[in-house]
Amino acid sequence: MAKNLVIVESPAKAKTIEKFLGKDYKVTSSFGHIADLPTKELGVDVEKDFTPNYIVDKEKKALVKKLREMASKAELIWLASDEDREGEAISWHLAETLKLDKDKTRRIVFNSITKNAIQKAIENPRDINYDLVNAQQARRVLDRLVGYELSPVLWKKIKPGLSAGRVQSVAVRLIVERERDIEGFTPVASFKVTAEFTTSKGEVFTAKLNSTFESKEEAEEFLKKNIGSDYKIDSLDTKPAKKSPAAPFTTSTLQQEAARKLYFSVSRTMQVAQRLYEAGHITYMRTDSVNLSGEAIQAAKEAIIENYGEKYSKVRNYKGKSKGAQEAHEAIRPTDMKNQSPTMDRDQAKLYELIWMRTLASQMSDAQLERTNVKIASNKHDQLFSANGEVIKFDGFLKVYLEGKDEEDTAEEQEGMLPAMKLGEALNNNSITATQRFTRAPYRYTEASLVKKLEELGIGRPSTYAPTISTIQNRGYVEKGTIDGTERNYVQLELSSDNIESKTLTETVGSDKGKLVPTDIGIVVNDFLVSHFSGILDYNFTAKVEKDFDEIAAGEEDWQKVMKNFYKDFHPKVLDVEENAERASGERVLGTDPKSGRQVSVRLGRFGPMVQIGTVDEEEKPQFASLLPHQSITTLTFEEAMELFKLPRNLGEYKGEEVEANVGRYGPYVRYGKKFVSLGKDESAFDVDLDRAIELIKEKEKADAPIASYEGKEVTKGKGRFGPFIKWDGMFINVNKKYDFDNLSQEDIEELIEAKKKKEAEKVVVEWTEEDIRIEKARWGRHNIIQGKIKVELTKDVDPNKVTLEAAKELLEKKKPKKKATKKTTKKTKG
Template identity: 80%
Template sequence: MPKNLVIVESPAKAKTIERFLGKDFQVESSFGHIADLPSKELGVDVDNNFQPKYIVDKEKKALVTKLKGLAKKAEMIWLASDEDREGEAISWHLAEELGLEKSKTRRIVFNSITKSAIQRAIENPREINYNLVNAQQARRVLDRLVGYQLSPVLWKKIKPGLSAGRVQSVAVRLIVEREREIDAFNPEASFRIKAEFKTENRKVFEAKISKAFSSKADAESFLKNNIGADFSVAKLDKKPAKKSPAAPFTTSTLQQEASRKLYFSVGRTMQVAQRLYEAGLITYMRTDSVNLSKEALNAAKDAIVDNFGEKYSTVRNYTGKSKGAQEAHEAIRPTDMKLQSPSLERDQQKLYELIWKRTLASQMSDAQLERTNVRIKASTHKDEFTANGEVIKFDGFLKVYLESTDEEDATEEQEGMLPAMVVGEKLINKYITATERFTRPPYRYTEASLVKKLEELGIGRPSTYAPTISTILNRGYVEKGTIEGVERQYKQLILEGGQVSEKGLTEIIGSDKGKMVPTDIGMIVNDFLVSHFTNILDYNFTAKVEEDFDEIAAGEEDWQKVMQSFYKDFHPTVLDVEENADRASGERVLGTDPKTGRQVAARLGRFGPMVQIGTVEEEEKPLFASLLPEQSITTITFEEAMELFQLPRKLGVYEGEEVEASVGRFGPYVRFGKKFISLDKGESAFDVDMDRAIELIIAKQKADAPIAHYEDKEVTKGVGRFGPFIKWNSLFINVNKKYDFDNLTKEDIVELIEAKKQKEIEKLIQEWPEEGIRIEKARWGRHNIIKGKIKVELSKDIDATKISLEEASALIEKKSPKKKKTKAKAKK
C-alpha cells in the first residue's frame, strides 16, 4: 500500500501527476467538489449567521467512502486541488468530509502540472487557507441567496421556470441595453472624399479629405471646385514610431483572442484550455495575472534567441490591473517554451500554438516603424488632402504575433506604404470620389466583447465568464443572432475627366450572425429586475461585491458580516416585490381588431411570445397566436399580428388525412393527421403550399419507414442529440462511426441489435415481466428498480439480487406520483 495519498479534482489531472510520482504515491480524483449546497432548497441558515448546509451528493457517497478508506491507510494525505478559491474549497471539503487528521494532511498548490512543479509543491506544503475558503463561501452563499430568492419572484410575476443570478442578470442587462441603443439609433449620412494620385515616377496612391460633407450638394460643390486644379505635395513628415507586444494571456484575454482568431466560444476555449492544463502543457488557465516567473522569462528568452537571434529578445515584466482578484501567480503560458507544436487533437493544437506565440511575442523586441504623413494642396481651394503610410523598419515581435481587435475598435483603414515624394512635387489626379456614408449604431456584443466589458466593469472573475454566458444562452434570455444583414443603398459622386457623375451602390448592414441578441423573455425579465431590484442589477454594486470577495480572500473582511450587510436590505425588498409588484408580461398594445373592436396586443404567454385579441376581463374568451421565431414582442406590427390569426392554414387532404400549416413552440410546421413535420429553415407557414407539404410528408414517411425486420419486429433509424441510431423493440441503439449509417447491411443491423441485447442482459439483475418491473445495474456500483418511466435507486446496503417482488413494488409505489385531488375534494 502506498504511503502517500494525493487527491486532485479531476481524473485527467490525476493521470498526468501519476507519471511524475513514484510508487510511494497513489493519486486519486475527487471529481470536483465532494460536498455542496443542496440543489432543491436554499441550504443557507440565514438566522444562524448564514451558515451553509453542505451535503454529499448521493452519487458521490461511494467515492467518499473509498477515499476515507484510502486516507485511513495512508501515512500522509496531500490535497492537490487547483490553486484558486474554488480549489481551496474543494480541499477544505475533502478535509472535513473525510475527517482528515491535521498532523497527516498537507495542502499543496502548483500552477502547472510538470515534474519540477509537483516536486517543488511537495517540498513546500502549507495548510488550508481559510481566507480563500471563506471568499469562495461568500460567493457561493451570496449567489445562492440571490438566485433562490429572486427566481421564485420571477415564477410568480412573469412565468414559471425562470431564474435570476447576480452576475447572469447583469450580463443580460448589458445585452438588453445595447439592443435598445441600437433600436433607438438614427443613422446620419455624410459624404467622405477620397482621391487617387500619381507621382512624377508614375506611382499610384490614395489620399482623403479629413472632414466630411453633410449633404450631397456640398460634396458635389467640392468636387466641382477641383475641376482643372493643379495638385502638389505641400508637406511631407516622416517620424519614427514603435509598436509593443501585448502582455501574456490572462483568462479573459485568452477567451477574447481565441474568439477573434480561432472563432471559439468562451466555453469551448475553457474546455480546451482545461485539457491542455491537465496534460501538463500549459500553466493554470484561470488567472488574472500577466506576470511570468523567472524560469519562464529565461525559457522564453532562450527560445527567441535560438529561433530569431539576440536582437529580437527584450525581457519584459508586465503589471496587471486587477487587485488580487485571482490567486494564480502567473499568466497562461506553455510549461515548455521549446515545445512549439506538440502532436494534439485539432482544437488543442490551435489553442496551444496561440498561447505559445502570445507568450513568446510578449518577450520580444518592439517593432520599429517609420510613419509618413503627406499633405497635398490644390490650386483652386484651401482644403488639403492627406495620406498616411507606414513602413516596418524592424519587425520585432510582429515576426511571431499581432493581437486582434474587436470590430468596434477596428474603424481605421489599414495604413500601407507610400511612394517616395518630395515637397513641391507635382501630382496627377486620376479621380476624386465623394461616397455617402452613414454613422453606425453600437455593435451587438459577441461572447468575446461581452467578456471584455464585464472585465472592464469589474463584474465576475475568470472562473465565472464561461458559465455566465452558458447560463444566459441556455435559459433563453439571449440567443446567438442568425441574420446575415439587410441591403442598404447609398450614392457615390465621381469626378473624372473634368466631369462629375453619380452612381448608386448597395451594402449589407445590420448583420447579427453569432452576436448576442436578447429574446423577448430576456427583455421582460431584465426590465422587471431593473425596476424592482435596482441595487442587484447595478453595475457598481456588482463590482463592489467582487471587491468584497477579494478583501475576504486577503483576510481583511469577515464574510458573514458582508452577507449580513447585503441581506438586511435585500430580503425585505424581495418580500415587498413578491407581495405588491404587478405581474409582468411585456404587453404591448398594437391596435383594435376591425371585425370585433377588441384590443390586439403582443405579450409573453405560458408557451412564449404571442399576440392576443381581447382581454381576460371580457366575457368572450381571448384569441391567441404564437409569434414566428423571427418575430419579437417589441417590434411586431399590427398588420403582422393580424396575419398570425390566419393560422392554421388548411392546405388540403392527402391519403385521407387533412393537411394544414401552422406555427408552434418549435417554429413553423405542416400537420398531417397526427404527425407534425417541421419546415426547413427560411420556409414560412404562410407560404408553404400543398405540393411542398406532400414532399415533406413523403420524406417523413420514408425516414420513419422500417429499414429491416429482426425477430418479426421493425427496425427504424434516425438521428438524435447523441448522433445516429437504430430503434428496435423500443431499444435505441447508437450507431458509431465504424458503420456506414446511410448503407447499413443486414449483418450490421443484427450485430448492433445483438450487442445491445447482450448489454441489456449484463445490466439486468432480475425482473418480473408480468408486473413490468426490473432491476438493473446503474453507475457508481448502484442498482435501479424500473417500472415504465419510474426509476428508484437502491441504497448501497440493499442486495439487489435478493430483493422480492413485494419489496420492489412497495418502493415503486412510494415513488409513484400521487394523483392530484380535485378542487371539490380539496375544498371538502
C-alpha cells in the same frame, strides 16, 4: 498503502502528478468539492451569522468513504487542490469532512503541474489559508441568498422556473441595454470621399478627404470642383514610431483572443485550457496576473535568442491591476518554452500555440516603424487629400504575434505602404469617389467582448466568466443571433475622365449572427429586476462586492459582517416586492382589431411571447397567437401581430385528410392528419400552397416508408439528433459510419438488429418475465428497475442481484403517478 496520500480535485491532474512522484506517494482525486450547500433548500442559517450548512451529496458518499479509508492508512496527507479561492475551499472541505489530523495534513500549492513545481511545493507546505476559504464562502453564501430569495419572486410575478443571480442578472442587463441602444439608434448618412492618384513613376496609391458631406448634392458639387484640376504633394511628413507587444495572457484576455483568432466560445476555451493545465503543458488558467516568473522570463529569452537572435530579445516585467489574493501568481504561459508543438489533440494544439506565441512575443523587442503622412493639394479648391503609410523597419515581436481586435474597437484603419514621393511632386488623378456611408449602431456583445466589459466594470472574476455566460444562455435569457442581416441601398458618385457617374449599390446590415441577443423572457426579467432591485443590478454595487471579497481574502474584512450589511437591506426589499409588486409580462398595446374593435396587445404568456385580441375583463374570451421564432414583443408591429391570426392556414385536402400550415416551436411546418412536415429554410407558413405541401408530404411518406422487414416486423430509417438510425420493433438503432446508410442491405439490417438485441439482453441483470419487470445496467455504474414505461434508478450501494420481486414492485408503485382526486363543487344561491 503508500506512506503519502496526495488528494487533488480531478483525475487528469492526479494522473499527471503521479508521474512525478515515487512509489511512496499515492495520488487520488476528490472529483471537485466533496461538500457543498444542499440543492433544494437555502442551506444558510441567516439567524446564526449566515452559517452555511455544507452536506456531502449522496453521489459523493462512497467516494468520501474511500478517501477516509485511504487517509487513515497514510502517514501524511497532502491537499493539492488549485491555488485559487475555490481550490482552497476544496482543501478545507476535505480536511473537515474527512476529519484529517492536522499534524498529518499538509497543504501544497503550485501554478503548474511540472516535476520542479511539485517538488518545490512538497518542500514548502503551508496551512490552509482561511482568509481565502472565507472569501469563497462569502461569494457562495451571498450568491445563494440572492438566487434563492429573488428566484421565487420571479416565479410569482412573471412565470415559474425562472432564476436570478448576482452576476448573471447584471450580465443580462448589459446585453439588454445594448439591444435597446441598437433599437433606438437612427443611422445618419454622409458621403466620404476617396481618390486614386499616380506618381510620376507610375505608382498608384489611395488618399481620402478628411471632411465628409451631408448630402448627395454637396458631394456632387465638390466632385465638380475637381474637374480639370491639377494635384501636387503639399506636405510630406515622415517620423519613426514603434509598437510594443501585449502582456502575457490572463483568463479574460485568453478568452477574448481565442474567440477572435480561433473562434472558440468562452466555455470551450476554458475546457481546453483546463486539459492543457492538467496535462502539465501550461500554468494555471484562472488568473488575473500578467506577471511572469524569473524562470519563465529566462526560458523565453533563451528561446527567442535561439530561434530569432539576440536583437529580438527584450526582458519585460508587466504589472496588472491588483484584484486581491484570489489570483494565481503568474500569467498563463507554457511550462516549457522550448516545447513549441507538443503532441496533443487539435483544439489543445491550437490554444497551446496561441499561449506560446503570446508569451514569447511579450519578451521580444518593439517593432520599429516609419510612418508617413502625405497631404495632396488641388489648384481648384482649398481642401486637402490625405494618405497615410507605414513601413516596418524592424519587425521585432511582430515576427511571432500581433494581438487581434474586436470589430467595435476604434482602431486606426489598416495602413499600407506608400510609394516614394517628394514635396511639390505633381500627381495624376485617376478617379475620385464619393460613397454614401451610414453611422453604425453599437455592436452587440460577443462572448469575448462581454467578458471584456465585465472585467472593465470589475464584475466577476476569472472563475466566473465562463459559467456566467453559459448560465444566461441555458436559462433562455440570452441566445446567439441567427439573422444574416438585411440589404440597404447606398449611393456612389465617381468622377473619372471629367465625367461624374452615379450608381446605387447594396450592402448587408444588421447581422446578429453569433452575437448575444436578449430573448423576450430575458428582457421582461431584466426590466422587473432593474425596476424593483436596482441596487442589486447596479454595476457599481456588483463591483464593490468583488472588492469586499478581495478584502476578505486579504484578511482585511470579516465575511459574516459583509453578509449582514448586505442582507439587512436586501431581505426586507424582497418581502416588499413579493407582497406589493404587480405581475410583469412586458405587455405593449399595439392597437385595435378593425373587425371586433377589441384591444390588440403583445406580451409574455405562460408558454412564451404571444399576441392577444381582447382582455380578460371582457365577456368574450381573448384570442391568442404565438409569435414566430424571429419576432420579439419589444419590436412587433400591429401589422405583424394581425398576420399571426391567419395561422393555422387551411390549404385543402390530401387523401381525405386536412392539410394546414402553421408555425411551431421548431419553425414553420405542414400538418397532414397526425403527421408533421417541416418547411424548408426559406419557406414560410404564410406563403406555402397545397401543391408544395403535397410535394413535402410525399417526400416524407417516401422517407418514412419501410426499407425492409425482419422477423415479420417493418424496418424504417431516419436521421435524428444523434445521427442516422433504423427503427425496428420500437427500438431505435444507431447506424455508424461502417455502413452505407443510403444503401443498407438486408444483411446490414439484420446485423444491426441482432447486435442491438444482444446489447439490450446484456443490459438485463435480473428479469421477472411473468411480471414484465427487469433490472438493467444504466450509465455511470447504476442500475434501473423497469416495468413498461416506468423506471426507478437504484442507488450505487444497492446490489441489483439481491433485489427481490416484492421490493422491486414496491419501488415501482411509489413511482407510478397518483390519480388526481376529482373536486366536487356545489353552486351557492343567493338569498
